[in-house]
Amino acid sequence: MSQGLAHDAAGAVLGPGHPPGPGAGPGAGPGAGGGAAVRRVLRFLVRRPGLVLSGLVVVLVVLASFRPGLFTSRDPLTGVPSQNFRSPSAAHWFGTDELGRDVFSRVVHGAQLSLKATLIAVVVAFVVGSLIGLVAGFVGRWVDDVLMRFVDVLLSIPALFLSLALVTALGYGTVKVAVAVGIAGVAGFARVARAEVLRVRQAVFVEAARSCGARWYSVLGRHILPNAAGPVIVLATLDLGSSILAVSALSFLGYGAPPPAPEWGTLISDGRNYLANAWWLTALPGLAIAATVLATNRVARALDGEWSRQR
Amino acid sequence: MRGYVLKRLAQAIGVLWAAYTLSFLVLDFLPGDPVSAMAGAGSDSAEIDPAQLAALRHQYGFDKPVLAQYADYLGRAVRGDLGDAISTGRPVTSTLADALPGTLQLTGAALLLAVVLGGGLAVSATCTTRRWLRQLLLSLPPLGVSVPTFWVGLLLVESFSFRLRWFPAFGNDGLRGLVLPAVTLAIPTGAQIAQVLSKSLLTALDQPYVETARAKGAGRWRVHLRHALRNASLPALTVVGLLVGQLVAGSVVVETVFARDGLGRVTAAAVTAQDIPLVQGVVVFGALIFVLTNLIVDLVYPLLDPRIVAASGRKAGVA
Numbered sequence: 001m002s003q004g005l006a007h008d009a010a011g012a013v014l015g016p017g018h019p020p021g022p023g024a025g026p027g028a029g030p031g032a033g034g035g036a037a038v039r040r041v042l043r044f045l046v047r048r049p050g051l052v053l054s055g056l057v058v059v060l061v062v063l064a065s066f067r068p069g070l071f072t073s074r075d076p077l078t079g080v081p082s083q084n085f086r087s088p089s090a091a092h093w094f095g096t097d098e099l100g101r102d103v104f105s106r107v108v109h110g111a112q113l114s115l116k117a118t119l120i121a122v123v124v125a126f127v128v129g130s131l132i133g134l135v136a137g138f139v140g141r142w143v144d145d146v147l148m149r150f151v152d153v154l155l156s157i158p159a160l161f162l163s164l165a166l167v168t169a170l171g172y173g174t175v176k177v178a179v180a181v182g183i184a185g186v187a188g189f190a191r192v193a194r195a196e197v198l199r200v201r202q203a204v205f206v207e208a209a210r211s212c213g214a215r216w217y218s219v220l221g222r223h224i225l226p227n228a229a230g231p232v233i234v235l236a237t238l239d240l241g242s243s244i245l246a247v248s249a250l251s252f253l254g255y256g257a258p259p260p261a262p263e264w265g266t267l268i269s270d271g272r273n274y275l276a277n278a279w280w281l282t283a284l285p286g287l288a289i290a291a292t293v294l295a296t297n298r299v300a301r302a303l304d305g306e307w308s309r310q311r
Numbered sequence: 312m313r314g315y316v317l318k319r320l321a322q323a324i325g326v327l328w329a330a331y332t333l334s335f336l337v338l339d340f341l342p343g344d345p346v347s348a349m350a351g352a353g354s355d356s357a358e359i360d361p362a363q364l365a366a367l368r369h370q371y372g373f374d375k376p377v378l379a380q381y382a383d384y385l386g387r388a389v390r391g392d393l394g395d396a397i398s399t400g401r402p403v404t405s406t407l408a409d410a411l412p413g414t415l416q417l418t419g420a421a422l423l424l425a426v427v428l429g430g431g432l433a434v435s436a437t438c439t440t441r442r443w444l445r446q447l448l449l450s451l452p453p454l455g456v457s458v459p460t461f462w463v464g465l466l467l468v469e470s471f472s473f474r475l476r477w478f479p480a481f482g483n484d485g486l487r488g489l490v491l492p493a494v495t496l497a498i499p500t501g502a503q504i505a506q507v508l509s510k511s512l513l514t515a516l517d518q519p520y521v522e523t524a525r526a527k528g529a530g531r532w533r534v535h536l537r538h539a540l541r542n543a544s545l546p547a548l549t550v551v552g553l554l555v556g557q558l559v560a561g562s563v564v565v566e567t568v569f570a571r572d573g574l575g576r577v578t579a580a581a582v583t584a585q586d587i588p589l590v591q592g593v594v595v596f597g598a599l600i601f602v603l604t605n606l607i608v609d610l611v612y613p614l615l616d617p618r619i620v621a622a623s624g625r626k627a628g629v630a
Contacts, residue, residue, distance in 0.1 A: 156556075156598045166337060268461060283469070293458075
């Protein structure tokens with residue numbers, strides 16, 4: 001059920017162009033239900049201009065990370081030294097830095113690195129955490145005890161300290177920082193996944209499937225997984241925002257990609273040296289991070305039951 | 312009650328041991344060799360004497376099998392000796408102890424600010440009858456959790472130190488130097504407190520006892536502060552317990568931004584120098600903070616809700 005809700009909400013976020021999932025109108029016929037559902041999606045979105053704007057920001061950031069050429073034609077790595085420290089203008093939206101590089105172009109190209117790192121972090125946390133939670137909830141007994149005690153230990157160490165310890169062990173670089181942030185996020189996913197599996201395991205339809213002689217793997221794959229996935233997926237979208245923050249904090253501290261690369265956190269730590277005379281070098285890249293995180297958090301909140309509550 | 316406290320203490324020691332073991336496991340996979348890095352630091356390009364290297368390995372116990380190293384280190388850790396920092400050669404515990412006062416000041420001030428601001432925001436947002444004001448106030452916490460701490464810090468330095476010259480931009484000196492870093496660190500924490508508290512306040516205001524209090528003629532503020540807030544503060548208290556560890560860890564970023572001396576700067580330097588014993592010490596210290604705050608939170612619960620004392624034996628899992 002919860003998965004159906006998540007799909008509905010996903011359809012709502014994707015916008016009116018996408019027909020809502022099959023769960024939207026169970027009673028109505030496909031033709032009659034379609035028009036009503038589209039109208040409902042439209043009404044839902046019109047009442048939430050913030051959500052539409054957030055969706056737009058997310059789409060733009062994703063576009064920027066795949067096709068940076070769509071937004072800027074300037075080179076992020078080589079600048080015009082004579083044009084350094086220009087404040088924001090029509091020619092350089094975010095101004096230029098100490099080497100005359102266009103900051104807007106660096107932010108756009110940095111989206112690729114930062115988004116890649118964020119996705120790796122979320123995938124690591126999602127896969128490892130869900131697996132731990134799934135095994136703990138499904139197998140139960142001492143396996144559950146051992147795994148959840150391990151998760152408790154992960155929770156007891158502040159996330160940033162845990163990522164820093166992992167960075168010390170793994171070394172510097174975008175991917176390594178991403179993995180470190182991902183592992184620090186494992187505990188949350190494990191807890192939610194386990195709780196969901198435990199909840200679904202008690203359900204009558206699982207008992208029915210068992211009593212019909214279904215094997216454990218088909219109970220797991222056909223009944224428990226699809227029904228337990230919803231809240232975990234919502235958590236993954238929420239984790240996107242905090243992972244962007246964690247990854248950019250680590251690259252701000254200098255553990256991300258090596259210098260010429262325009263990672264978002266690195267951009268700000270570079271601009272820090274010119275704080276007194278060139279505010280735009282820190283303020284505007286930071287604004288890009290804040291807008292992206294705010295937008296992903298807003299979309300995550302919409303996925304988290306806002307669609308289902310309004311009916 | 313005594314049995315309960317003893318049980319919680321045993322749990323706390325278990326968590327500390329597990330955190331130590333975990334950090335040992337993680338840091339043991341380190342690909343670099345800290346000993347050759349240390350030997351190389353002293354003599355720039357000169358050949359490193361293999362005998363000297365072996366002696367250093369022996370001194371730090373890196374030539375023993377992993378399990379023996381672990382047993383050795385754990386035995387010393389139990390006695391309060393976390394080894395010597397590789398980059399400076401000083402004991403880890405005294406390095407951390409020296410760095411601690413500055414960070415405690417910072418995190419203490421930030422925690423106070425976060426609780427006051429976050430709590431105040433939640434209470435006034437749920438108490439006001441003006442719709443636009445409520446919408447405005449409730450839109451602040453999501454903003455607060457979305458802004459990068461280091462960016463907020465730099466913006467504050469830019470505007471309040473460089474332009475207005477109200478506060479010093481860098482350094483540890485005095486109360487004036489504490490304001491900007493504490494505000495920076497308090498923003499995400501306060502925002503999370505506000506989110507949790509406003510949610511639980513709204514739930515509490517729907518409860519029948521609130522209606523009873525209203526029916527008896529209690530005013531809006533009285534109902535809010537005396538009846539609803541006390542019950543609604545339990546979830547917020549749990550969150551505060553979890554957030555204190557984050558505050559201490561957040562000092563890494565904030566102390567770097569404001570060039571303050573403290574645990575965060577020590578941590579950042581330790582990671583840069585791949586100083587394993589020091590990083591391990593920081594991780595264990597983080598777990599210690601977590602364990603201590605949760606212990607305190609558990610002891611505060613009964614003060615807010617007397618019913619919890621009766622069930623305290625079963626309450627161990629709540630935090």
